[in-house]
Amino acid sequence: MPGTYGDSTRSIKAVGSEAIPGSPIAPPPVPAAAYHLPADEDDSLDSYGRRSNPTWRQLESALARLEGAAGALTFGSGMAAVTSVLRTVAEPGRTLVVPADGYYQVRAYAREYLAPRGVRVVEARCAQMCDAAGDAGTGDVVFAETPSNPGLDVVDLHQLAMICRAGGAMLVVDNTTATPLGQQPLSLGADLVVASATKALAGHHDVLAGYVAGSHPEVMARLERERLLAGPILGSFEAWLVLRSLGSLGLRFERQCQNAAAVALMLRSHPAVRSVRYPGLPDDPSHAVAAVQMRRFGGVVAVELASAATVHELVGRSALLVASTSFGGIHSSVDRRARWGDPVPDGFARLSMGIEDTDDLVSDIEQALGAA
Structure with missing residues (x-):
């Protein structure tokens, strides 16, 4: 129906x-x-x-x-x-x-x-x-x-x-x-x-x-x-x-949300990460409200690393992440938001998940952070 x-x-x-x-x-x-x-x-x-x-x-x-x-x-x-x-x-x-x-x-x-x-x-x-x-x-x-x-x-x-x-x-x-x-x-x-x-x-x-x-x-x-x-x-x-x-939005957005959830879960326990925000994480401050009004939690993850240099190193060591100020595209990307004037720490980055295979993306980001 x-x-x-x-x-x-x-x-x-x-x-x-x-x-x-x-x-x-x-x-x-x-x-x-x-x-x-x-x-x-x-x-x-x-x-x-x-x-x-x-x-x-x-x-x-x-x-x-x-x-x-x-x-x-x-x-x-x-x-x-x-x-x-x-x-x-x-x-x-x-x-x-x-x-x-x-x-x-x-x-x-x-x-x-x-x-x-x-x-x-x-x-x-x-x-x-x-x-x-x-x-x-x-x-x-x-x-x-x-x-x-x-x-x-x-x-x-x-x-x-x-x-x-x-x-x-x-x-x-x-x-x-x-x-x-x-x-x-x-x-x-x-x-x-x-x-x-x-x-x-x-x-x-x-x-x-x-x-x-x-x-x-x-x-x-x-x-x-x-x-x-x-x-x-x-x-x-x-x-x-x-x-x-x-016409392909449903497929793309489903994969982006899947990737975001998996990456957020990995980042939450990574020693190089100071904090991570994703409404889909059960312990996220916004999860209770998000779970009521959202059908999916989106393809964007917010993460804080040690410094601006650490964010740039993440991009440089990753084979899948590109540096870009937009989000929602088929390629996964990183944007250090302080460069645009947002009131966030220098090491704050917005990660936009693309449609790459989930295991590949999680592994790539994890190894890029581990080398930092």
Whole structure:
């Protein structure tokens, strides 16, 4: 039955084209900047490439199905999606709560762009997000990221949503790290979901994309208008690349989660490791909440080593890890987050697990650390 489909089946069904005899099974990209216009000036049809595109709509339909949303909108990057949402819903005179320990560019945008324009910006760590939301009132916005990037703390979304609803605040959740196969914030009470499709959804280190998903028609219409006027659109070929990748998302994400769990377990007892965070570990501080609201715990592991030099030595001695600042791709990677300004120790690294064979990956990382 459709309601019991597994992740790979859901991914395949989401990107399936209409079963018309003679039509391609895989939908082709539609690169178009302008269209033939009808004489009756019907505004419901495609007219200009910044306004609409058939490939966008196919991808947006798939994303909405995966997120459990009424609709979705694509953007040129994850940050394009985030900033479009914040420009639209965080109005001057209102309060915006953002993670103090989440993705650093969200804080930077709030401080540098929104605060000077009259938005009161409050930064709260994930552990204090519910307390901060308790002070938010009607018209205010709470922006949560869970698991957080890079620390992997988990926010209790059901509790946070109830607090926001009681105060009249809007809850926006960044679902990049978890993906819709790991967590569905809308079902837990969020008003909007934003995410970078650059990461696990596209999954091949070769495209930038973002999206917003939601079920409030008025809010989604305002966001679509913002996209039309500001122009942070996703190219049709890039949209097709993401759509093409979604079909294998279930398989890729399953292996990434499997690899992350195995690597985290090995790191927890390795003498070169000072600390490790992964929501799937039973003794992780976030495990109890994660076990309730997440179906899978993700493909990212946070680890602290002795120093920046130790992180670089890990990469140099590994045959499988690459140094990269993104995550969610098919290649396993390491990113020393202090180099980007995150408030973490110099030896803190975000490990993104790829789709290599689990035993190979665990053995490779273990020997690379052992030689350090």
